[in-house]
Amino acid sequence: MEQETQAGVLSVKKKGTTSAVSRVARFMGVRAITLFFTVVIGIYTTIMIANMGGYVDEIKRNDIRERVNMQVAQMTANKSGITTEQRRELADSMVALEVKRQGLDTPFAIRSVRYLADSLRLELGRATNMVSDNGSREVRNIILERLPATLLLMGTSQLFLFFFSVLIALTLSRAYGSFWDKMVITLSPTSAAPPWFYGIFFILIFAAIFRILPFGGMVTAPVPDNTFGYILDVLKHLILPAGSLIISSLFLSIYNWRTFFLIYSSEDYVDMAKAKGLPSRDIERRYILRPTLPTIITNFALLVIGLWTGATITETVFLWPGLGRTIFRAIGLFDTPVIVGSTIIYAYLLAITVFLLDFVYVLVDPRVKVGGGK
């Protein structure tokens, strides 16, 4: 009987394990398919928006005609003997070549599907108008070339902002109503101004008036001829853009986290822990941080992939060679391969992050189960 019971327990356990595996597998499958279709829809929507549903072809054709006319006028300046017909034929031939080069001789509907299929396979192809700084037209190179500068600026500023904000907020949440708490609350509206505003402000103060920091760029011209000097120079150029990104969000970020932690700091079990005389550090770590970890991790994960997008206007103000400027320029030039290339990478990163976060939640919070089963 006992054996039977044990066997029954084992059977139930095995069944339970099989059920959990199947539940997780089903969850993973459904989630992966859902995310994939979300990515497909997102990318195709991007393609359609970036091309105004195909109207960009019209814009490009006319733009080509205008530019070619001007080129021909320049090429034939001061030259008698070249007839009007020859000039017109020259212009028409040059227009035809450019139309072909930009792929405008293929209907947009076909091109849009091709863009989608290629991008989903991460075959990013070649840009139509843009080149990387070192002269490559491969979208991969255009993006990768700007990635280090973006990661340096965004990584430095956003990671500092995140960890500094969380740490300060945690402390402030336990010092509700203190001077520093009030100070943060008072200063939090300063985040209403965007980073580029502080950027201009900083440039005026530190570059134009005090002349102690550079106006912009990533390195001084001429470039320092040794690695150490180069690194120091880059760091010097990083101060103002990173500073403006940090300052513009710092107080609001601390305020947000502080308010978030404050809710958990007021829970009964925290008061109980205090009453038991547990050290502050233990209370923060075990009773406040632990239950908030899913939120912190989610924010952190999204922040990390958010680095990919760069900070367009701030990069422009400081002439920082980051991805934000590249993508902005691609939009202005209707360079679909670059737009789609950067979007698909972001989309995949986002999808993978969302996918993984569900499992991370299980690891950090025992109350959560994958797929929501019992």
Place this chain on the structure above:
Amino acid sequence: MFKKSFSYAFALLIVASMVLAACQPAQTTPTEAPPVVEPTAVPPTAVPEVPTEVPTPEVVQTTRKGGWLDEIVFSVVGADSALTQIEAGAIDIYANGLSSSDLVAMNDAGIPYETASGLYYDMLYNPAGPEFSDGRLNPFSSRKIREATNWLFDRDYLNQEIYAGGALPKYFAITTQFPDYADLADVARKLESFYAYDFDKAKEVIDAEMEALGATLVDGKWTYNDTPVTLILVIRNDSDRTRIPMGEYVASQFEALGFTVDRQLKTGGEASPIWIGSDPIEGQWHVYTAAWSATVLDRDQSNIFQEMYLNSSAQGIPAFLDNVSDPEFKELGDRLASADFSTVEERHDMMARALELSLQDSLQVFLIDGKQYVPHVEGLVATADLAAGVEGSQIYPHTMRWADQEGGTVRWATQDLFAEPWNPVAGSNWSFDKGVIRAVTGNDVVYDPFTGLVWPLRLESADVVIKEGLPVAKTLDWVNLSFEPEIAVPGDVWADWDATAQTFITAETRFPEGTTANAKITMHYPADLFETVKWHDGSNVSVADFVMAMIMTFDRSKPESAIYDEQSVPTFDVFMSQFKGMKIVSTDPLVVDYYTDTYSLDAELTIPLIWPVYANNVEESDWGFIAIANAAEAGGELAYSVDKALAQEVEQTSYIGGPSLEILAKYLDTAIAEQTIPYAPTLGEYLTAEEAVARYEALKAWYGEHGHFKIGTGPYFIDQAFLTEKTATVKQFADYPDLADRWAGWSTPKLAAVELDGPGQVKIGEEATFDVFITFNDEPYATDEIKMVKFLLYNASNEIVKVAEAVAVEDGQFSIVLDAATTSALAAGSNKLEVAVVPLTVSQPTFVSIEFVTAQ
């Protein structure tokens, strides 16, 4: 309590500083990358604007060779912060230039600047109609209404209000600062006077024409078929943004006449499908705020009337194609465009008449001749080409210097760098990239920044023979001009290229029946050319460099060639339709004959460039680099043009950086190992295997030292280039053959300063004499440097009653005598005498006027 107060005070301080900062003047927008064409305008009755206040340095004899400067450091700076950075001492010059909107700030800050042609603005009308396809009325189908809008717009007001007075009012398609305007100055002034702002006159003409078209004025609003006549005005809201206020002004003027105006603010991309892409008869627009630019100092604008008004315009834009012009104007414009005139005088008369007829047509009503400003620090001498500014001038590397020293560094900032791969054949054509390339490039000639003529740089002299009956003249002594009834092309000259055999095809093969040409040019190089002129890698320039450039003119456009590129074909076809042949007559010294049907009104500009320059005659290259780049393209690893690179899915050739360098280095090693003589059946006659290897080895050593393949023969060489950091450093080339002061005389344009002196009161029927004093830098202007001094006499009704030339008295002085008959024709009242001084050394005329009273 203290802490609380401190918190509040600190917060208030932050907020206050934000508010104050927000009250700063708005940042300016970057200037748009320039395209091309040509303008005109009417300078006010005063001395034209002086481009810069920089004093001309006292140039002393020097022993320095190459550039005046030790180095120029190029970097990228946003236009928004350019002036601040100059003030802060962070940069020395913003070479890409700023628009008129920055003029006030520049003047306020006391920052010197150079000027060049900027955009020029006009209203382009839709000529379709009189009814669109949906039955709406298009008033601008009427030439008379279009013409009347010349009186409707106050160009001076626009200049003062929108362009801070820094631009020029403009009436014509021809460019104010170009030679044609100077040549036609008196005609232009007469027309400008006739078409001066007169709202009432515009209203009178337009009212009459609208009624004739069947429109009715109801309660002050024009209606047609009981519907308000609504004008669709497409206003560009990007570029330098000045077209927004200009469009608003134009709209308000039309509204004042009784039209309803639909203002449609659009970017260039949004606007082009409407004004370029739509059929005019659909009526998607009535008026477009157009703008064009002139980046080449064009000395012959004969084709401008056809280009900007007629339905035979090569622009192929529907608005032009639909314009039905006056038959006389059409014929005249087409004849001018095809150079159907036999003398300069005949052309002058045709141009004068075309100016008049163009205003009667007014498919485009030109309003403003914009300027571009190149700011720099005090003490820097920077020469600006009248059309192309500093960055686009070929002469700047020869003249840029610090006023009080030899050597030193200039920190040159521009809009961008390395926007596209650099290669000599089909690489980047951005003005900011070319700005760097010009510093390191040599050529046959140097373009005069103030007249558009050319001076010999490496050439010594040229003999130009023109077929009799063609209106060609010469100005400069280094060119010999003669005429012959017929110019037969000898059978042994190179007239084409056989890409399979890699040999030239002679004229007797290409033209079995024989052929003639409109022009034969013989170019003479100095005897020591191949000893004194060196590439930056230390190699001497050789005949092979010239022959390689000749071969490359043909080879890329031949389908049988290993480097065939269809992108090159359209321009090649035009070239071949004119080209008849060339021949190396002598290699020591180098003498080359060239036969062509293309000519210019100036013999100097008829001379072809056979120096080893490639794309747009700017990119110089030795044969060694071309050989390895060709090999890489033939090997399917690189391509010169973006078209071919994309089609073949390879990288575009770049000698300055990027993935190309490794590939080029590989082919260089192969060329050394195999002792390659490119195009051996032809170049083998000018090159030995040893010489070839020596050239390759020099290039390899250069690459090893500098990390790029760009070499030239210019006064500077590219020491280092950092593509991601967007900075490059060029240094003085000590082995340059010429002294640094060779071009010192071209530092500043010799704009004529003119004073007009004469009696304030003239008795009717009596002779009156006026003196014209012409100076430059307070020194008398040499008479032989002045093309003409013309005067226009206006009566009390502001009508021109006499146009004639002043008489030279001595250097710097001319005299105008109004004889008794002339003064007898004047009624009592206030009259005006206006003088136009047209120098030979700069194609910008100077106008001054004086008023005098006539009495019995």
